[in-house]
Amino acid sequence: MTTNSTQLRNEFDDFTTTSETVKGFPEPVTRSTPKVVQFPEPARPVVPEGYTSIDALTEKFARHEKGRAALKHGRKWVADQFYSADGVTIKTLRLKKGWSQVDLAEYLGTSQSHISRLEKGGEDLYFSTLKKLCSALGQDMNTISAAIDRQTIKNSAGTE
Numbered sequence: 001m002t003t004n005s006t007q008l009r010n011e012f013d014d015f016t017t018t019s020e021t022v023k024g025f026p027e028p029v030t031r032s033t034p035k036v037v038q039f040p041e042p043a044r045p046v047v048p049e050g051y052t053s054i055d056a057l058t059e060k061f062a063r064h065e066k067g068r069a070a071l072k073h074g075r076k077w078v079a080d081q082f083y084s085a086d087g088v089t090i091k092t093l094r095l096k097k098g099w100s101q102v103d104l105a106e107y108l109g110t111s112q113s114h115i116s117r118l119e120k121g122g123e124d125l126y127f128s129t130l131k132k133l134c135s136a137l138g139q140d141m142n143t144i145s146a147a148i149d150r151q152t153i154k155n156s157a158g159t160e
Contacts, residue, residue: 058100072098089151090144091119093137107136121152 047053052060061067079095086092094104094115101115108115108129117123125133125148133144 071100075099087150088143088147089119090133090137090147091151093139093143093147094119097137104136108132118148119151121148 045053047056058071061071075095075098079092083089083092083095094101099107101112101119105112105115109132110129114123118125130141130144133139134141137144139147
């Protein structure tokens with residue numbers, strides 16, 4: 001006697017390897033077992049010996065009050081130095097507040113990857129999320145709406 005999974009597999013193999021005539025088609029249609037493609041694990045960046053990854057460095061800073069303050073100050077500086085020409089976007093508002101994507105995600109109760117997509121203009125937002133963004137970033141709905149529009153136009157133009 002075979003087990004249920006073995007029996008099902010044998011029935012699946014029998015079904016998928018037979019030819020049958022399908023109404024409306026003059027020739028038999030053959031079904032075969034689908035091929036499985038395995039994708040390799042994504043490559044992790046290699047940090048040379050004697051160096052520290054940026055993720056490890058920011059994690060180290062974030063463990064201490066002075067480090068968190070320095071990161072916050074650094075994000076504000078980055079917003080002013082590198083993103084001031086972009087106008088008001090969710091990213092610039094977040095950086096000017098000194099927040100990381102993780103900080104904003106925690107405030108909104110979502111994930112960092114969701115914030116990343118939001119900042120790239122790849123997310124349609126619920127009204128409740130827009131209200132939370134207004135509260136988090138200290139802006140009104142018109143400013144947040146304009147920021148989302150601006151970043152969507154900017155990113156669709158390929159100037160990310």
